[in-house]
Amino acid sequence: MDIIKPLVAALIMPFPLAALLAVLGGLLWAFGRHLAARILVIVALVGLLGAAWGPVAEGLLAPLESRYAPVSDPTTLEGVKAVVVLGGGWDPEGRGPASMRLGESSAQRLMEGVRLVKALPDARLLVSGADRDPAWDPVAWGYAQAARELGMDAARILILDTPVDTAQEAYAVREVLAPGERFLLVTSASHMPRAVLHFQRAGLDPIAAPTRFKTGDRSGSILHFWLPSAQHLRKSERALYEYMGLMALELDH
Structure with a gap:
């Protein structure tokens, strides 16, 4: 099951799905089903271009990212004793x-976690995350090491190095x-709505502190926003x- 879920998720992403439809279209063409082949190829191209188009990508991702606002001033929150940073990716052998070996998402999560903890002198930093491959060092170790490099007191860091997904992290x-x-x-x-739901299912009441917002950035040219691009495609994939x-959480409830 641990292999099936990521595999299914990967296959129904826009690019792999478009490639699969194009291959099926080629097979149908070879067997003389020309109309069906054309339809599949057109659907593949239109779907892929749509997912890589700025308005579509932003439209898919923005509802997720707008669910919770970032925490600008954590000192206004009373009684907060912990800051939990969820796992991501990193390269333990790099x-x-x-701090340089954390993935982009992980680095931004940790930076936000350290910022919050430094503003809350009574709070601990809980860093979480393991890899499904037990031979691969957990990202929680990378988090802890990077936090120390950024000036965090090791005594304030708690490492949770066994959870391999958000549900396990919550428990x-x-x-x-x-x-x-x-x-x-x-x-x-983008991950916060699902993460909050997992923690609520575990009987907890988290205060959301989202980071790494990918929508609403108009710093580039207008042309970049309206032209299909790999950057927009990644946004669509993240949202999907x-x-x-x-x-899956709703069906499992």
Whole structure:
């Protein structure tokens, strides 16, 4: 099951799905089903171009990212004793300090977590995340090392290095928090709705502290926004992945 879910999610992303439809169209053409072949190829191209188009990508991702606002001033929150940073990706065997080996999403999550903890002197930093491959060092280790490199006191860092997905992270956090303990939850803005739902299912009440917003950026040219691009395609893929995760949670309820 751990292999099937990521595989299914990968196959129904816009680019793999378009490629699959194009291959099927080629096979139908070879067997003389020319009309069906043309339809499949046209659907593949239109779907792929649509997913890579700025207005579509932003339209898909923005509802997820706008669900929760970032925490500008954590000192206005009373009684927060922990900041939880959810796992992501990193390269444990790469060159340079741990802060350079974190993936883009992980680096932004950790930076936000460290910012929040430094503003809350009584709070701990809980860093979470493992890899499905037990031979691969957990990202929680990378988080902890990078946090120390950024000046965090090691005594304030708690490592949760066994959860491999958001659901497991929620229950791992529940095990180390005191009953009713208030905490901030840090993850990418697009992932936050699903993460909050997982934590609520575990009986917790997180305070959302989203980071890594990818929508609403108009710093580039207008032409870039209106032309299909790989950047827009990645936004669509991110949104579709999260919508599928939310749907799976609702069906599992």
